Amino acid sequence: MPEPTASARVELRCSGSGGQGILLAATIIAEAATALGRRVVQTQSYGPEARGGASKAEVIIAEEPIDYPEVRRPDVSLVLSQAAYEKYAADTRPGGLLIYDSGLVEADPGAAGVTHCGLPFTQVATDELGKKVVTNIIALGALVARSGVLPADAVEEAVLSRVPPRFRELNEKAYRLGLRLAAGAADAETTTKDGLTPTTAPAPGS
């Protein structure tokens, strides 16, 4: 995807099922952007669809006051469940980036011109760190590395300021693992303008 300019409005949507830490990932992005002096609007939905089904948390980042606070075509979509993929993936803006958990989501790259990046976040969280609970932080690292919407160190600071002290080391590891995972995933991306099946990167060390 094209590198967003500093002045651009960027829309992000994190989606998955309840308990995957979607809201925390979005909150960390919002707080990192705020610390950088950006305008930020964050929206989350609750309700029947947020329990068990596909839930989402959205962030809009801009340099100017945000008059229209609704996300319609995310520039960057993070998708951590099949239900979320089916519900939200097609909204991703042409030219945008769709990052998904390749172990949980069977992607169908029908959306023209959306870069698909599938990485095994949950598997890496379990295999490398023994903690499935940090899947969202690994995914956040990958999102930041691949999208370039915010500087990686600013988001790392926001991660560390959000988690209790005793979990900082684990979350720092998870975040950096996500950064590295995405860096090694250049091959794993497919711009689906011609309906190519996206490949997925193996877990590191596998």
Added chain:
Amino acid sequence: MPEPTASARVELRCSGSGGQGILLAATIIAEAATALGRRVVQTQSYGPEARGGASKAEVIIAEEPIDYPEVRRPDVSLVLSQAAYEKYAADTRPGGLLIYDSGLVEADPGAAGVTHCGLPFTQVATDELGKKVVTNIIALGALVARSGVLPADAVEEAVLSRVPPRFRELNEKAYRLGLRLAAGAADAETTTKDGLTPTTAPAPGS
């Protein structure tokens, strides 16, 4: 204000300055409504205006999926600072309810048909509980009691599940103080259709 029906969409906006716990108040409302099976969208803004100036956190509650997630005319506005009053008060829907901190906000009831309810939340937090930090929870209690948007006990449960165990008693007291404060404030309300100056209720015991 008219009692909202169960099927109505209700828009709430909490506003104030940074550090007043506006976001927590909105989050508690959102979680209480979610626990009752409602559809809920919560939105918060960050950025320069959220540091020092007027910040806001909004909640939309409905029975049906929420297609249009932006708050334009809140049915209920909670206002905890003069800057927030000046920025947001006029948006309140005619027939709606505006609850404000009478010790911090000089209200100018120019908006026709909006019920103004001024209560000294910050003063009560300091005088009755010795903890200014629970001003938001007192205000939340008053909002729930006056607006009737959600059952008082459902919101109390959401308050208690949100705060750490050692602060539960304090927050329970604060919430119930807010409920009582609003119950005694019927006289303090002025529907400003004819530009009456709203009166404000004294602190309990004063």
